[in-house]
Amino acid sequence: MSGTFVGMPAFPEAAREAVADPTLRGNLRHATHTIRAKRAAAVAEMSDWVELREAGRRIKDHTLRRLDRYLVQLEEAVTAAGGTVHWAADADEANRIVTRLVKETGESEVVKVKSMATQEIGLNEALEAEGIRAYETDLAELIVQLGRDRPSHILVPAIHRNRGEIRDIFRAEMGEWGRPAPEGLTDTPAELAEAARLHLREKFLRAKVGISGANFMVAETGTLVVVESEGNGRMCLTLPETLISVVGIEKIVPTWRDLEVFLQTLPRSSTAERMNPYTSTWTGTRDGDAGEGDGPRTFHLVLLDNGRTDTLADEVGRQALRCIRCSACLNVCPVYERAGGHAYGSVYPGPIGAILSPQLRGTGSEIDASLPYASSLCGACYEVCPVAIDIPEVLVHLRERVVEGGLVTREGNKVVLKPARGHAAERAAMRAARWAFSRPGALRAGQRLASRTRALHPRTLPGPGRAWSAARDLPAVPAEPFRDWWQRTNGGTTEEGTAK
Amino acid sequence: MSSRELILGRVRRALADVPPDDTPYEDAAPRGYLREHGARGAEETVALLAEHLADYRAIVHRCGESELPSLLARLLAEREAATVLVPTGLDETWLAESDVTRVADRAESDAHELDAVDSVVTACAVAVAETGTIVLDAGPDQGRRRITLVPDHHICVVRAPDQVVSSVPLALERLDPGRPLTWISGPSATSDIELDRVEGVHGPRTLEVILVG
Numbered sequence: 001m002s003g004t005f006v007g008m009p010a011f012p013e014a015a016r017e018a019v020a021d022p023t024l025r026g027n028l029r030h031a032t033h034t035i036r037a038k039r040a041a042a043v044a045e046m047s048d049w050v051e052l053r054e055a056g057r058r059i060k061d062h063t064l065r066r067l068d069r070y071l072v073q074l075e076e077a078v079t080a081a082g083g084t085v086h087w088a089a090d091a092d093e094a095n096r097i098v099t100r101l102v103k104e105t106g107e108s109e110v111v112k113v114k115s116m117a118t119q120e121i122g123l124n125e126a127l128e129a130e131g132i133r134a135y136e137t138d139l140a141e142l143i144v145q146l147g148r149d150r151p152s153h154i155l156v157p158a159i160h161r162n163r164g165e166i167r168d169i170f171r172a173e174m175g176e177w178g179r180p181a182p183e184g185l186t187d188t189p190a191e192l193a194e195a196a197r198l199h200l201r202e203k204f205l206r207a208k209v210g211i212s213g214a215n216f217m218v219a220e221t222g223t224l225v226v227v228e229s230e231g232n233g234r235m236c237l238t239l240p241e242t243l244i245s246v247v248g249i250e251k252i253v254p255t256w257r258d259l260e261v262f263l264q265t266l267p268r269s270s271t272a273e274r275m276n277p278y279t280s281t282w283t284g285t286r287d288g289d290a291g292e293g294d295g296p297r298t299f300h301l302v303l304l305d306n307g308r309t310d311t312l313a314d315e316v317g318r319q320a321l322r323c324i325r326c327s328a329c330l331n332v333c334p335v336y337e338r339a340g341g342h343a344y345g346s347v348y349p350g351p352i353g354a355i356l357s358p359q360l361r362g363t364g365s366e367i368d369a370s371l372p373y374a375s376s377l378c379g380a381c382y383e384v385c386p387v388a389i390d391i392p393e394v395l396v397h398l399r400e401r402v403v404e405g406g407l408v409t410r411e412g413n414k415v416v417l418k419p420a421r422g423h424a425a426e427r428a429a430m431r432a433a434r435w436a437f438s439r440p441g442a443l444r445a446g447q448r449l450a451s452r453t454r455a456l457h458p459r460t461l462p463g464p465g466r467a468w469s470a471a472r473d474l475p476a477v478p479a480e481p482f483r484d485w486w487q488r489t490n491g492g493t494t495e496e497g498t499a500k
Numbered sequence: 501m502s503s504r505e506l507i508l509g510r511v512r513r514a515l516a517d518v519p520p521d522d523t524p525y526e527d528a529a530p531r532g533y534l535r536e537h538g539a540r541g542a543e544e545t546v547a548l549l550a551e552h553l554a555d556y557r558a559i560v561h562r563c564g565e566s567e568l569p570s571l572l573a574r575l576l577a578e579r580e581a582a583t584v585l586v587p588t589g590l591d592e593t594w595l596a597e598s599d600v601t602r603v604a605d606r607a608e609s610d611a612h613e614l615d616a617v618d619s620v621v622t623a624c625a626v627a628v629a630e631t632g633t634i635v636l637d638a639g640p641d642q643g644r645r646r647i648t649l650v651p652d653h654h655i656c657v658v659r660a661p662d663q664v665v666s667s668v669p670l671a672l673e674r675l676d677p678g679r680p681l682t683w684i685s686g687p688s689a690t691s692d693i694e695l696d697r698v699e700g701v702h703g704p705r706t707l708e709v710i711l712v713g
Binding site: 027030031032034035045046047048051052054055058059062065067068071072081087088089093137138139140143155156158159162163166189190192193194196197200201204205206218221223229230231232234235238239249254255256257258259260261263264267271273274275276277278279280281282283286291292293294295303305309310312313315318331409412 | 502504506510512513530532534606609615630638645646650669677679686689690693697698
């Protein structure tokens with residue numbers, strides 16, 4: 001994934017700073033609470049939401065189970081419609097392909113539609129290294145790019161910035177990248193949007209190469225779909241001569257008809273709108289008299305693996321590939337609301353990021369091994385997910401993998417993962433519990449001892465346990481063990497007494 | 501080995517645990533959801549379209565067939581448009597009463613030329629009442645995708661009730677995936693500042709929809 005996240009500390013450490021920042025907490029609280037109520041209202045309009053959600057889940061599962069067939073079908077359809085399909089096993093290969101394709105056009109700048117896949121592979125940095133400047137055109141991406149910042153939300157990468165901060169970034173930085181911010185720019189959202197319009201206009205009009213991702217790819221027809229709001233997507237998809245789309249292999253749906261499910265669930269889940277302002281669909285390139293001059297003459301589709309097949313190999317974890325990147329799970333998550341997106345150390349933050357990043361990248365790094373723990377397992381993410389990804393289930397599964405190790409797939413190969421070192425104390429505690437629970441005599445003696453020494457118990461744990469008890473109360477040990485009480489009172493029938 | 505073979509091989513190995521399942525695609529997903537939400541007559545559907553278009557700040561007009569040329573003339577005059585882009589297949593009578601310079605939708609036009617044009621008038625392929633959406637399919641009376649994108653003012657004429665459907669599923673049935681489609685729900689907007697919707701970014705900032713019939 002993107003180089004900007006290399007060397008991230010574990011989640012608790014990364015989150016500490018965010019949690020102590022009152023401006024950031026305020027920005028996140030305001031934004032997530034605004035969207036929560038709106039999403040609920042948009043979903044409530046649909047009496048068949050449950051059925052749509054189930055259909056979305058089943059369509060995605062069906063597709064993933066036959067992903068090889070649908071990929072080949074898609075390739076044939078795109079090629080037949082005049083496009084060229086490339087396959088990229090990892091981020092480096094995708095970046096090399098895109099860089100080569102841009103260089104072949106002779107251009108040294110490109111305009112980009114917001115795309116998670118190109119962020120994931122660090123495309124902008126790779127292009128920059130080859131002397132190609134990539135202009136982000138989505139408003140939030142622009143804010144992140146101008147602020148030399150990192151994205152913190154799937155849909156609204158600058159969600160951690162409030163209007164005042166955005167105005168300051170525009171004033172200070174727009175001049176470096178092109179047209180400066182208008183004199184006397186205020187922090188009203190309408191003026192900020194206008195400033196972005198003016199700043200990007202010239203770049204759209206002269207652009208020769210556009211780079212996009214896609215929300216959906218239809219295997220049967222070879223059609224790609226981009227869902228957006230501002231019109232920057234339409235600009236990048238229709239004005240340049242060359243269009244390069246980098247899309248994860250899991251974005252396929254089998255048929256045109258399947259869009260009827262996702263075009264109903266995605267907008268309501270993400271921006272809480274009945275429909276987003278603009279959706280573009282295109283199939284290869286246009287030709288013939290009527291089509292001449294309508295859209296790019298050259299279309300390249302780069303199909304990206306980059307850890308997706310490894311994720312597919314995990315029987316529990318593969319459901320994460322159903323994700324349609326709506327970000328409803330972020331907006332509803334109590335942990336995300338407080339910690340913000342940066343602490344997740346990935347372009348995919350929030351609950352979905354906590355199960356996607358460690359699967360796409362493996363759990364080798366500190367941050368990736370800690371992500372499955374970045375959750376209270378409250379389940380709100382699962383409730384709102386429009387494709388019913390059971391995020392808590394996958395989180396628990398990944399925790400087990402981190403602690404116990406075991407067989408996983410990395411870059412297509414089966415490897416045995418060693419148990420993570422950081423969890424030695426937890427494993428020791430679990431081993432001790434197993435020993436005690438399988439020896440009733442020892443358990444009884446231990447429980448009685450614990451009850452009698454109640455007054456001496458510490459409020460926090462020493463040593464490696466300190467981290468656990470720093471934010472939690474230790475459970476109080478009862479005066480009498482349950483089994484003793486049960487025996488003494490014959491299961492509570494003879495006496496409602498308490499122990500002496 | 502090519503990356504294509506590599507990736508396809510990885511997919512097949514990843515699915516080794518999945519038992520063979522020959523459920524045909526048609527039976528793979530339950531389609532228990534509705535084709536449309538609520539029972540409405542044709543006129544109610546058109547009214548719902550008007551309401552939902554207006555919800556997202558499109559300006560909606562209704563008129564009879566014979567009033568269309570004068571309405572278009574009035575809207576363009578109110579906008580003080582000097583030039584208007586016209587798709588090649590647009591009904592000639594529509595702009596008969598408008599006193600503006602017409603700019604043809606040509607393959608050779610570049611984006612800067614289009615940027616200098618004040619307004620664009622098009623028809624549409626279909627409109628969706630439940631979502632307040634108009635869909636363009638680059639047909640002869642709608643033109644190339646860019647002509648409804650670069651000018652700041654778009655007037656779209658919808659034939660009601662013929663072109664109006666209730667729902668997204670019914671709209672998809674009517675559309676040809678082989679054509680480039682643009683689904684438009686209100687003028688350009690963004691939710692990128694504090695997750696609150698603001699109208700007016702890169703696409704036309706004023707969208708007027710005329711429901712004719």
